[in-house]
Amino acid sequence: MGDTADKPRPRSFRVTSFDVAAEAGVSQSTVSRALAGDPVVSEATRLRVAEAARRLNYYVDNNAARLRTGKTGTLAVVVICRPGEDRKDLNPFTYALLGTICAAASTRGFETLVSFQDGPANLSGRYEEQRKADGLIVIGTTQNAPAWDYYRDLGQSGMHWVCWGSPYDELEWIRSDNHAGARLAASHLIEAGYRRIACIGSEASLQRQFKERYDGYAERLAEEGLAPWLVEIEDGKAREEQGRRAVQALIASGRPFDAIFAVCDEIALGALRELSEAGIAVPAQCGLIGFDGIRASANAMPPLSSVQPDFAAAGAMLVDKLLKAIAGEPHEQRRVPVTLLARASTRRG
Structure with missing residues (x-):
């Protein structure tokens, strides 16, 4: 018996937006705006109208609404x-x-x-x-x-x-809040005891987020008296290939490093593969963190630390x-x- 109260009410006549307005306790114009997704209508009111429409088994005539409002939905x-x-x-x-x-x-x-x-x-x-x-x-x-x-x-x-x-x-x-996220990544590496932290990224890429991430990393390292070190990615390559090539350049430089911050997870995954092939153990010999929080990063070996946007x-x-x-x-x-x-x-x- 209790379940029937939540079911849409059967109607022997055509339900209108005025009926929904009366049921929801709002004006007819508010019903129209709420069901059209107008951002002026609060979320609470929109949900109340939607529930009233469901109870009355009311459906918007989309074709008529589009003709009337000039909107496609x-x-x-x-x-x-x-x-x-x-x-x-x-x-x-x-x-x-x-x-x-x-x-x-x-x-x-x-x-x-x-x-x-x-x-x-x-x-x-x-x-x-x-x-x-x-x-x-x-x-x-x-x-x-x-x-x-x-x-x-x-x-x-x-x-x-x-x-x-x-x-x-x-x-x-x-x-994303790239600057703050890069500071989080750098702080995490510093707190884990890493000190020679390279960044695989770019300051000139059209991907403006990479510059913002490099800046956040460099700022955080400078606060600790550590020297930032940018290893530039090669334009035009797939992200994983950019990561592989950057690690090759990093090793070839002869400069000691014990951690890498890669400005996106796909670059980090390429870096992880190249480090493994070079016999550099992660995280024992080199810590590695990316940015983006893609699902593949959690399934890497070892699972990749990352900064994830909401x-x-x-x-x-x-x-x-x-x-x-x-x-x-x-x-x-x-x-x-x-x-x-x-x-x-x-x-x-």
Whole structure:
């Protein structure tokens, strides 16, 4: 008997948004905005309206709503890939971020339209003009400058968009708190007793996050009176290959080192493989920590320490920043919080 109270009520007549408004104790206009995912409506009110709609077995006529409001109820997500890159070889970080974006959009009442793009043959971002989406989120590699140039130029047309880790600071971007995360990584290595700590990364890469991570690492080492040491990655190579080649250069330099901070996990995984092949034991002879917290890092041998951004927060911030832009409202949050994942690759003794 108790279970029947939670089931949608059968109706012999057509339920309207006015019925939902009466059930939820709000105005009809609030119902419309809540079910359309309007960010002006608080989360508590949106949930109350959604529950009232469920109880009354009310469904939005999406076609009518789109005609009436001029909105599609859809957000486009473009994943930029390296030219010719097999989609299964994309950085796992990108797939994790894509999943949280889609989840955040769904929670806010939006569908997502996802496109993987890598070159002139398939670069296409005019979703608003074509009435396919209300706005656009761009994520993916920075190792495709023509694609980012395309979207930067397209953005000047007035479309609503936001991106993750943009190579251009003037764009509307969201990034990890890279500086603080790199300080966490450096502090962790220092506290574990490492003193000759190299950084595999770049100050000049279009991946602006790498520079921010190097700066945080260098600042923390300087506070301890330790000398920062940057081993530059080679442009155009896959991340794991960049890590392997950087370790080769590190060994060839003859300069003693006892730990490495790699500015992303895929670089760190390449470094780990090269260290193993060179007979350098991790963590006994060389501590190793990455950044991004991808799942593969936990399955490495030994498991890789890393700095992980809050993926759920990243997806939510990207969606909310876009929805605020669509609504013509400010959204100043840009930095996603990070946490340290201490694993065996930095655990001495």
